[in-house]
Amino acid sequence: MTGMTTARTSLPEAARHLSLRERKKLKTRIAIRNATYELIEEQGYDATTVEQIADRAEVSPSTVFRYFPTKEDIVLTDEYDPLAEELLRARPEDESLLDSMRFIIRQSMSMAIADAPTFAEREMKLRLRLMTEIPAVRSRVMESMSVTSRLMCRAIAERTGRHENDLEVRVYTMGLMGALLEAAIYWTEHDYQGDLLDLLDRALATFKDLPKR
């Protein structure tokens, strides 16, 4: 009972009230992800095998796959997606949709940074780099984009008084997601020059607001 088990990772404050089991799960989850990031920075994505990841995270390969369905998911899954939906829903009714989007982007980015100051930025850049360089990762991102898009559909539907399965709503939302993604890629390809938030704003500006009803 020395500090051995805590050596792996320290948990965020929010995890205090979870059961021992849940806390352990969170820990291995984080351990796997950290191990992955480390290895990728050392050797690159392709050279990093799941076995190596398991080794460094001190779990078995089986466990890695139990936590993450695919290798790409280890790098890509984040916890902020469902948050975005809530945030959007919390915005005032009369605010324009694009303004709301702008707001929640700033919001969620600053939350991520508050969670883990230096880490968040490095992680985001690595993710974006992998996204542009590794086809498997990129296509996985694209897919998750369409999932996120569906999530946002619900919130946007409420906003505009349309149905969430309305063709226009879905097209519009997908367009928004694509725009944001493209802006992020643009930023990455230009060596992270300038302010990402500005680029995202410009990306949003190419859209007109989706009319109500």
Place this chain on the structure above:
Amino acid sequence: MTGMTTARTSLPEAARHLSLRERKKLKTRIAIRNATYELIEEQGYDATTVEQIADRAEVSPSTVFRYFPTKEDIVLTDEYDPLAEELLRARPEDESLLDSMRFIIRQSMSMAIADAPTFAEREMKLRLRLMTEIPAVRSRVMESMSVTSRLMCRAIAERTGRHENDLEVRVYTMGLMGALLEAAIYWTEHDYQGDLLDLLDRALATFKDLPKR
């Protein structure tokens, strides 16, 4: 020297003037694709292995991978993409971008149908179904969407007097592609009800034209 070798496939007229080597390559390419479609319709996507595909196409598995980098690509690659770029470039300068898009969509769809009447529709529907049902295929589609998007960027840049790497151009183009894809998915999820072209039109209509300069 009976008709044996031609039993595999018959080539389109356009292939008449190719060398024997090129004609053979085209044939195996088509043979592989047809075998794949057949097997998938019989057994489903996941149950169909590359080995089976190779068997039915009467080539070795190595050859399959020589022609198509991944299993998904067998289903997805089509030859109409670069065509779209040309078509767009051929449209009159003063036509609105969205109108041009509408035009070339109709154009390329009718070309595909003229190429292979009954086949084209079945193939398209199967592809769309796989796209919505099989994650690997969907994400591959998404990726190829961003490739197509880049192609269109060039044409759209010319049109609007912007640079092809302009952020707005890229965002806008990506949005267009996403919109079209989403409309196609929508059509598929609603059991191919109604006219796909109408849906695509509606999807395009959610965009405003990208202003010049």
Place this chain on the structure above:
DNA sequence: CATCTTTTGAGAGTTACTCTCATTTCATGG
């Protein structure tokens, strides 16, 4: 027909992922 080049097949190897089952680890009520 001989030679050179391209394409193919065969086979071995890697790795992401799946399934199963025995073992360990936590939760719970007495």
Place this chain on the structure above:
DNA sequence: CCATGAAATGAGAGTAACTCTCAAAAGATG
């Protein structure tokens, strides 16, 4: 604190998509 049940883990075997290499076959060329 312990007995019992539930959940998480590890070990191992299996599958299938790819990759690489090399020798044989087939088309191009003079």
